[in-house]
Amino acid sequence: MINQLLASRRSLFLGLVLLTFTVTSCLGLAKGSEPNVTLIGSGATFPAPLYQRWFSEYNKQKPAIQVAYQAVGSGAGIEQFTQGTVDFGASDVAMKDDEIKKVKQGVVLLPMTAGTIVIGYNVPDQKTGLKLSRKALGDIFLGKLQKWNDPAIAKVNPDAKLPDLPIIVVHRSEGSGTTAVFTKLLSKISPEWKEKVGDGKAVDWPTGVGGRGNEGVAALVQQIAGAIGYIEYGYAKPTKIPVANLENKSGQYVEPNTESALKALATAKLPDNLRVFITDPEGEGVYPLVTYTWIMAQKQYEDKVKAKTLKEVMTWSLTEGQKLSEEMGYVPLPQQTVEKVKAALAKIQA
Amino acid sequence: MTSIAPTQNSDQSAAQGMDRSFARPQTLMDLVWTGIAFTLLGIALLPLLLVLGYVIFKGIGRFNLDLFTQQIPAALQPGGGVGSAIAGTLLTVAIATLISVPLSILAAVYLSEFSSKNIADWIRFATNALSGVPSIIVGIFAYGMFVVTIGKFSALAGGVALAILMLPLIVRSTDEALQLVPQDVRWASAVVGASQFQTVLQVILPAALPTILTGITLAIARAAGETAPLIFTTLFSQFWPRGLFEPIPTLAVLIYNFATVPFQNQQEIAWAASLLLVLLVLLSSLFARWITRKSFYSQSQ
Amino acid sequence: MTAATSNADIQPRSSTDKLLDQSFSRLTLVCAFSVAAVLVWIAIVVGIQALPAMQKFGLGFLTGTKWNSAKETFGALPMIYGTLVSSLIALLLAVPTGLASAIVLSENFLPRSIRTTLVFLIELLAAIPSIIYGFWGIFVVIPFLKGIGTWLHQYLGWLPLFSTPPIGPGMLPAGVVLSIMILPILTVLSRDALASLPSDLRSGAYSVGSTRWQTIFKILIPAAFSGIVSGIMLSLGRALGETMAVTLVIGNSNDLNFSLLAPANTISSLVVSQFSEATGLQKSSLMYAALVLFAITLIVNIWALIIVRKVKQ
Numbered sequence: 001m002i003n004q005l006l007a008s009r010r011s012l013f014l015g016l017v018l019l020t021f022t023v024t025s026c027l028g029l030a031k032g033s034e035p036n037v038t039l040i041g042s043g044a045t046f047p048a049p050l051y052q053r054w055f056s057e058y059n060k061q062k063p064a065i066q067v068a069y070q071a072v073g074s075g076a077g078i079e080q081f082t083q084g085t086v087d088f089g090a091s092d093v094a095m096k097d098d099e100i101k102k103v104k105q106g107v108v109l110l111p112m113t114a115g116t117i118v119i120g121y122n123v124p125d126q127k128t129g130l131k132l133s134r135k136a137l138g139d140i141f142l143g144k145l146q147k148w149n150d151p152a153i154a155k156v157n158p159d160a161k162l163p164d165l166p167i168i169v170v171h172r173s174e175g176s177g178t179t180a181v182f183t184k185l186l187s188k189i190s191p192e193w194k195e196k197v198g199d200g201k202a203v204d205w206p207t208g209v210g211g212r213g214n215e216g217v218a219a220l221v222q223q224i225a226g227a228i229g230y231i232e233y234g235y236a237k238p239t240k241i242p243v244a245n246l247e248n249k250s251g252q253y254v255e256p257n258t259e260s261a262l263k264a265l266a267t268a269k270l271p272d273n274l275r276v277f278i279t280d281p282e283g284e285g286v287y288p289l290v291t292y293t294w295i296m297a298q299k300q301y302e303d304k305v306k307a308k309t310l311k312e313v314m315t316w317s318l319t320e321g322q323k324l325s326e327e328m329g330y331v332p333l334p335q336q337t338v339e340k341v342k343a344a345l346a347k348i349q350a
Numbered sequence: 351m352t353s354i355a356p357t358q359n360s361d362q363s364a365a366q367g368m369d370r371s372f373a374r375p376q377t378l379m380d381l382v383w384t385g386i387a388f389t390l391l392g393i394a395l396l397p398l399l400l401v402l403g404y405v406i407f408k409g410i411g412r413f414n415l416d417l418f419t420q421q422i423p424a425a426l427q428p429g430g431g432v433g434s435a436i437a438g439t440l441l442t443v444a445i446a447t448l449i450s451v452p453l454s455i456l457a458a459v460y461l462s463e464f465s466s467k468n469i470a471d472w473i474r475f476a477t478n479a480l481s482g483v484p485s486i487i488v489g490i491f492a493y494g495m496f497v498v499t500i501g502k503f504s505a506l507a508g509g510v511a512l513a514i515l516m517l518p519l520i521v522r523s524t525d526e527a528l529q530l531v532p533q534d535v536r537w538a539s540a541v542v543g544a545s546q547f548q549t550v551l552q553v554i555l556p557a558a559l560p561t562i563l564t565g566i567t568l569a570i571a572r573a574a575g576e577t578a579p580l581i582f583t584t585l586f587s588q589f590w591p592r593g594l595f596e597p598i599p600t601l602a603v604l605i606y607n608f609a610t611v612p613f614q615n616q617q618e619i620a621w622a623a624s625l626l627l628v629l630l631v632l633l634s635s636l637f638a639r640w641i642t643r644k645s646f647y648s649q650s651q
Numbered sequence: 652m653t654a655a656t657s658n659a660d661i662q663p664r665s666s667t668d669k670l671l672d673q674s675f676s677r678l679t680l681v682c683a684f685s686v687a688a689v690l691v692w693i694a695i696v697v698g699i700q701a702l703p704a705m706q707k708f709g710l711g712f713l714t715g716t717k718w719n720s721a722k723e724t725f726g727a728l729p730m731i732y733g734t735l736v737s738s739l740i741a742l743l744l745a746v747p748t749g750l751a752s753a754i755v756l757s758e759n760f761l762p763r764s765i766r767t768t769l770v771f772l773i774e775l776l777a778a779i780p781s782i783i784y785g786f787w788g789i790f791v792v793i794p795f796l797k798g799i800g801t802w803l804h805q806y807l808g809w810l811p812l813f814s815t816p817p818i819g820p821g822m823l824p825a826g827v828v829l830s831i832m833i834l835p836i837l838t839v840l841s842r843d844a845l846a847s848l849p850s851d852l853r854s855g856a857y858s859v860g861s862t863r864w865q866t867i868f869k870i871l872i873p874a875a876f877s878g879i880v881s882g883i884m885l886s887l888g889r890a891l892g893e894t895m896a897v898t899l900v901i902g903n904s905n906d907l908n909f910s911l912l913a914p915a916n917t918i919s920s921l922v923v924s925q926f927s928e929a930t931g932l933q934k935s936s937l938m939y940a941a942l943v944l945f946a947i948t949l950i951v952n953i954w955a956l957i958i959v960r961k962v963k964q
Contacts, residue, residue, distance in 0.1 A: 049425030068587035075928030210903030390751035460679035482952035484892025575780025
């Protein structure tokens with residue numbers, strides 16, 4: 001009777017079994033002399049293009065090693081890393097002490113790259129390089145400055161023919177390290193912002209539309225006429241979104257590029273715990289919106305192979321990987337910084 | 351209603367062949383209403399054309415062999431394809447099917463063969479209510495139950511989430527199919543001495559099979575297109591799936607991720623993936639229809 | 652009816668057979684109850700996680716207008732409003748269109764073969780994954796509605812409904828995309844309701860001289876009313892719970908705004924945006940909002956099911 005039972009069900013399940021078989025056999029495809037290792041990371045969208053490029057290049061060199069990085073936002077990255085559902089996290093805002101305490105295996109913070117946050121805009125006939133004063137920047141995001149041809153903007157840009165177009169602010173809809181860095185600057189330059197809104201990974205924006213990830217903000221800025229938003233440069237560069245020259249603390253209008261970013265990085269010394277915020281730096285040719293971005297790894301990993309692989313991948317990224325930074329719109333780490341990070345990397349144990 | 355329209359033979363369907371050549375005000379109003387109705391029907395069909403047309407237009411450019419064999423590209427990487435996402439979708443849907451099909455069919459067997467009317471009513475009610483639960487809620491439920499407890503994002507958790515979505519659909523269609531099998535068949539089976547077990551498995555289920563398969567096919571098509579549950583369970587990856595306990599890429603999540611990026615290459619890939627999903631859905635709908643034609647016992651139109 | 656079998660062929664059932672039967676029926680019972688239990692399980696899990704927020708905010712959660720994770724105050728009114736209004740817009744657009752299509756496809760305005768094909772085409776609309784509607788919505792619906800929205804704002808801007816200029820994503824595009832998504836369910840269910848009416852109704856009406864549309868309006872629709880209403884309720888349930896299509900076109904703004912042209916947010920869109928990063932009170936508040944959504948969709952769906960039950964009896 002059992003045979004009859006099997007026979008009658010065969011046609012029903014045969015297709016499914018075949019399908020699963022085919023798919024599971026694909027799973028065995030990536031086999032080499034090395035054992036397969038998979039590392040999973042999630043976090044900030046800010047460095048995501050660079051990280052994914054790194055891990056893809058590394059995978060080309062060593063096919064057995066797959067490092068999957070999913071950009072979900074700094075907030076979600078910290079949370080998933082704390083919960084242990086991913087092997088490493090990433091954030092543009094280094095974890096605070098009370099956040100670190102929640103991770104029982106301990107946390108090692110590794111600044112992997114630095115980047116500039118640019119203010120992208122979409123104003124018809126306006127090229128890149130529009131000057132925005134500190135006050136104008138604050139007022140735009142507060143919702144007080146509402147038109148592109150407002151004198152506050154027109155004064156500083158005498159040659160630009162600014163249209164009578166409403167300004168549409170684009171911000172992030174989820175918890176973002178990029179937001180945290182940007183709002184820190186806004187709090188510094190605008191007391192009103194500090195009082196009304198404050199800084200953080202997610203804030204109560206006075207005005208505007210929300211986009212998901214840096215990519216969402218970039219896409220919305222491209223789509224909405226009159227839009228202005230804060231984006232990591234790696235997203236603005238390939239899409240050629242016009243970016244503003246911001247006024248720094250010294251009163252200069254600076255264009256975002258590797259040079260002005262490196263100058264900003266140089267103003268802040270990286271302490272031993274590798275946490276530093278470069279908020280509103282001062283100096284000649286310094287671009288005011290620059291930040292490191294961190295990968296958070298556990299101090300202790302249960303799996304020896306994972307720990308070893310993680311260290312290898314990160315070492316590669318700190319050395320070979322940095323060669324890709326500039327073309328992708330990020331700032332390559334200065335050599336002293338690389339040494340410091342390598343020292344921190346050594347603290348990871350299995 | 352003062353008009354006296356000529357009546358037709360009663361054995362013909364009454365609405366056929368009605369003489370509408372009378373130029374009465376009522377008949378003119380009728381024409382107006384018919385015009386409005388047809389216009390609205392046209393408007394109803396328009397989005398279908400627009401969506402399908404747009405997806406084909408944007409997606410066909412990248413529809414080549416690379417699409418099926420290459421890995422997902424990172425930002426600013428050229429080329430690439432959605433091969434790994436196709437594998438991921440197949441894997442999660444296969445897991446979901448393996449979980450939901452036996453469970454649903456056995457549940458439906460209980461409903462039509464073994465249960466009392468009262469209990470059956472309540473269970474049917476609950477099943478129908480389950481089909482109305484928003485997929486986002488199934489997603490956060492699956493996250494709490496199957497990701498946090500296991501400790502990582504996995505294809506398995508994704509499969510379970512999709513299975514929850516498929517359950518009510520398969521239960522409902524199997525239940526209806528089994529109810530359509532006439533009682534005589536069951537009695538005849540009992541008369542020759544078959545046990546209930548044998549009757550169900552060897553007589554009733556095979557008879558209802560085409561409709562059951564239709565239900566399964568439609569449920570699979572739905573599961574393949576779901577995004578929200580997968581975001582919280584399978585996360586995403588660029589690489590080919592290597593096991594059940596890892597995050598994997600899927601077509602739906604790929605489209606979600608790439609829909610809002612400003613990178614040309616990834617957007618093109620997302621459109622090609624959309625075209626692929628739409629074709630998948632189209633083919634399974636056609637397949638489901640084709641199977642139902644072979645039913646022994648079906649509802650008359 | 653003496654069979655040609657001898658008594659020896661008819662044997663009492665063996666104990667193995669009986670055991671198999673019993674365990675089989677037990678197994679099916681377990682499966683059936685499990686399926687029903689999933690619904691309860693989901694409600695419990697979401698409910699438990701929502702408790703801290705429920706205790707802190709109580710019913711004020713439903714009227715609070717600020718969603719601020721930094722200050723830890725959460726009020727879901729803008730999102731509840733967004734969920735209800737976007738679904739309402741969807742219904743306003745889909746009901747006339749769907750009902751008209753259902754009428755054309757159930758009465759014989761067209762030959763049967765064309766009708767079957769058209770019904771199939773409309774069912775296809777239902778099968779398209781929602782993420783594709785969202786994706787398409789960004790590139791087709793939003794630009795299309797921007798033009799209409801600009802016109803509405805220009806000439807009817809004194810109405811609170813159109814008081815802000817359209818910028819792209821917003822409540823209106825979300826409502827339109829939702830209406831396209833619920834159209835097939837509504838059409839098919841209404842069509843089924845109309846098609847299953849006995850033909851005597853029609854022949855009776857025509858025999859006393861009604862025109863086709865008089866029959867439709869005065870006899871058929873009232874007779875099929877329950878079926879049509881249940882179709883409307885089921886599609887409303889679908890619209891309320893829809894996530895992916897909405898989150899891509901609604902603008903993700905947590906501010907309450909009466910203008911349909913302004914960006915907004917729905918509960919499902921809020922949850923999908925913030926869930927991954929939420930901890931503590933924020934997570935609990937998201938679960939509370941999800942519970943509210945669950946309750947709303949459950950009520951709507953159960954109402955629809957009750958109506959269907961009444962029709963069948």
